[in-house]
Amino acid sequence: MKLLINGVWHSNHADSGQLGAGAILSALSGSLSPEAEAAVSVFQSLKNNLNRILSQGGSGEEFNTRGFAADVELAAALNVSHCVRLLANGAYRQQTVQPEQAEP
Template identity: 40%
Template sequence: MPESPFDQRRYQVRHDWGTEGLGRLAPADVVVVVDVLRFSTTVTDAVARGEAVALDAEAHAASINGAAVAQAAGASGAVVLLGCLRNAAAVARVVLDLQHARGARTSIAVIAAGELAGREAGAPLRFAVEDQLGAGAIVDALGDLGVDHTSPEAASACEVFRGLRGAVRHLLTAGGSGQELLDRDARDEVLNASVVDAASVVPILRDGAFVAY
């Protein structure tokens, strides 16, 4: 693939949004899909209960964008992990473990899924504060483990999380995605998603399903 000013290939830790962002980046060894409300969080919780969760976009209609990013990442040949606020530190540990197993510098694309601005096919992607915070939490956790050669885009997401970490609960409930879920009487789900590093499990895509790493 020819080099692009936007592919972030010179950096180990990269960050962009949605399937288009994944395609914009240089191919990465590991792709972390971040769809905090709700795909990444619900699958993480299910895998923590011992379940295997099939990667089927139709089965995840409420978070079809997150499932679509995961499908595209899997098709690229990358190792695909699901990350969220609840397992950010655990994701960083798994990435470091994968790097040790490979015995080589490992490139990581942290992809915020964002939300579709409408239900119709081809609806544009909109900014989702929960995914910005989730991506930043993972980049921050990677930096804590010494994986800190980050692109400007990844570094910016990291600093957003660091600066707003104390307000994560409020931001998730006050943001658009959170308000939508609150209107559906799913406040507990939003609050659950806002707890940083509450989970130690990391879903990894194997044979078309997410299982515990």
């Protein structure tokens, strides 16, 4: 599996794309590339402060300034949804998962 993210590394801070990739990759099993391991490591070290980290990042500050702080908070919510969108036969369908399956 390949996971492509669109983002930039700024100084010593990971961007939201790397955090998102780390969140997804931390829930998967299998071997990881060095870059994927780095993303997982960054996510694991910051996962308890996602709202603060995302709010203070460049995109988060822009969202907050434009009145979309609730969107940043929603993006920082971890393991709160029990459904995902599944693309099947050219259409998106809702797929519900059991709560015990939702936790990595």
